[in-house]
Amino acid sequence: MTTLISPALAERMDPAFKAWVEATHVELDANQLPTPEQMRAGFAQMCAAVNNPTDSSLKVIDFSITTRDGADIKARLYQHPNRKSAAPVCVFLHGGGWVVGDLDTHSGVASDLAMQSHCDIVAVDYRLSPEHQYPVAQNDTEDALLYLREHAEQLNLDADRMGIIGDSAGASLAAGVALKARTNQEINLKLQVLIYPTLTDNTDAASYEENKAVPGLGDAELAYYFKAYMGGETAPSPYAAPLTVNNVEGLPPTFISVAELDRLRDDGIAYAEKLQKADVQAEVEVVPGVGHAYLWLRRSSEVAASAFANINTFISETI
Numbered sequence: 491m492t493t494l495i496s497p498a499l500a501e502r503m504d505p506a507f508k509a510w511v512e513a514t515h516v517e518l519d520a521n522q523l524p525t526p527e528q529m530r531a532g533f534a535q536m537c538a539a540v541n542n543p544t545d546s547s548l549k550v551i552d553f554s555i556t557t558r559d560g561a562d563i564k565a566r567l568y569q570h571p572n573r574k575s576a577a578p579v580c581v582f583l584h585g586g587g588w589v590v591g592d593l594d595t596h597s598g599v600a601s602d603l604a605m606q607s608h609c610d611i612v613a614v615d616y617r618l619s620p621e622h623q624y625p626v627a628q629n630d631t632e633d634a635l636l637y638l639r640e641h642a643e644q645l646n647l648d649a650d651r652m653g654i655i656g657d658s659a660g661a662s663l664a665a666g667v668a669l670k671a672r673t674n675q676e677i678n679l680k681l682q683v684l685i686y687p688t689l690t691d692n693t694d695a696a697s698y699e700e701n702k703a704v705p706g707l708g709d710a711e712l713a714y715y716f717k718a719y720m721g722g723e724t725a726p727s728p729y730a731a732p733l734t735v736n737n738v739e740g741l742p743p744t745f746i747s748v749a750e751l752d753r754l755r756d757d758g759i760a761y762a763e764k765l766q767k768a769d770v771q772a773e774v775e776v777v778p779g780v781g782h783a784y785l786w787l788r789r790s791s792e793v794a795a796s797a798f799a800n801i802n803t804f805i806s807e808t809i
Contacts, residue, residue: 499703502751504779506791510540511781515705523714526620530590537595540786544568544601551645552593555614557633564615565634566593567645568604576642577610578651578809580683581634585658585783587715588619588627599785603655606802609809610647611655612638616663620718624730627719631667635677653681653742653809655801657785658754659715661687665732665761672740679742681808683801686752686782687761689733691716691725695756704751704781712753733761743771745804747797751781775800 494515500508514536518524524532544550551567570577582603584596593615604611616630635652642649656664661684671677693712702709717723725731744765748758755776762774777784777797787794 494705496703502779503781504787504791504793506787506794507751507780507784510787510790511705518708518710523710526589526618526718530592530618533586533590534592534595537591537786540598541595542598542602542789544597545605547571548601548604555630555634555637557630559629561617563617563630563634564593565637566597566600566613566615568600568611568613569646570604570608570610573646576646576648578653578680579610579612579638579647580607580653580655580681580805580809581631581638581664582611582613583616583631583654583656583660583663584613585656585660585685586618587711588659588662588719589715590618591660599657599788602788602798603802603805606799607805607809609653609805623721624719624726627663628666628670628729631663632670632674632677635667635671635679639676650678651680651809652678653683653805654679655683655685655805656687657685658782659688659719661685662689662730662732665689666729668741669732669735669738670729681743681745681805682741683805684744684746684758684761685785685801686747686749686754687732687758688715688754689731689757689761691720691723691731691734693753695760697756698753701751701753701755701781704753706782707753733757733764737768738765738770739768741765741768741770741772743808744773745801745808746772746774747801748774748776749780749782749784750776750778754782773804
């Protein structure tokens with residue numbers, strides 16, 4: 491019987507992260523991957539087991555946004571009621587390889603972001619791949635930002651204090667939209683937060699090999715998600731792989747949180763360094779002892795809780 495986590499790797503792991511990996515890991519067969527529907531059902535089941543309820547002090551408003559191609563997508567506002575003035579707002583884009591996840595899977599994350607950052611949060615149910623490949627999800631995100639600006643007064647939001655947050659694949663969308671928004675005067679982002687972001691279509695960085703034994707993002711999963719979203723082995727546009735964009739000047743203040751044991755770690759560090767060289771205010775935190783998707787442990791792991799607190803401090807102090 492193969493050991494999921496070697497003793498040497500276990501010594502490097504935060505105990506809560508190790509327990510979570512062992513409880514949730516499902517080995518995928520590269521020759522017989524589940525269907526998107528099966529993957530979504532399994533992901534929803536895992537999320538339901540660890541999701542926390544929405545804080546009762548928040549007002550939750552579900553609404554829909556009509557996109558540029560006439561589709562209606564869902565969104566959910568987590569609002570601090572009884573504000574005396576319009577609230578700063580951040581759009582939140584969930585992770586899940588662009589293939590799985592929805593408003594419900596990440597409702598606890600969105601609620602906790604609203605409570606700890608003191609911002610209102612709008613979670614966007616962007617359309618998923620492989621049914622809707624690049625650039626649909628990015629376009630949905632842009633359309634959501636434009637909708638919030640247009641309806642800011644109705645929703646009691648401050649259209650001049652908007653940010654964007656994403657984790658994993660959602661962070662890829664956030665980074666791509668932030669790059670494109672530099673030429674759109676209607677989208678004036680005050681910050682971006684990228685949590686263990688997916689930023690490129692290659693696996694050349696050292697962390698891909700260094701953390702290959704960490705369960706969660708195997709070669710089969712990475713290849714499937716990239717192809718499902720991008721339609722092939724390589725990115726159809728630099729905005730689908732933000733690390734490959736040459737000119738990153740003019741981006742808003744940026745916080746990047748990467749996990750020490752994540753295969754994507756070095757891409758996030760490289761992006762932060764690239765932004766810094768372009769005189770963008772950018773900081774990066776390497777969260778020790780955890781791997782990809784550590785957000786799920788923000789209530790059970792001191793390490794993850796500290797990282798989540800740092801994210802929210804950045805938001806509240808920057809926006």
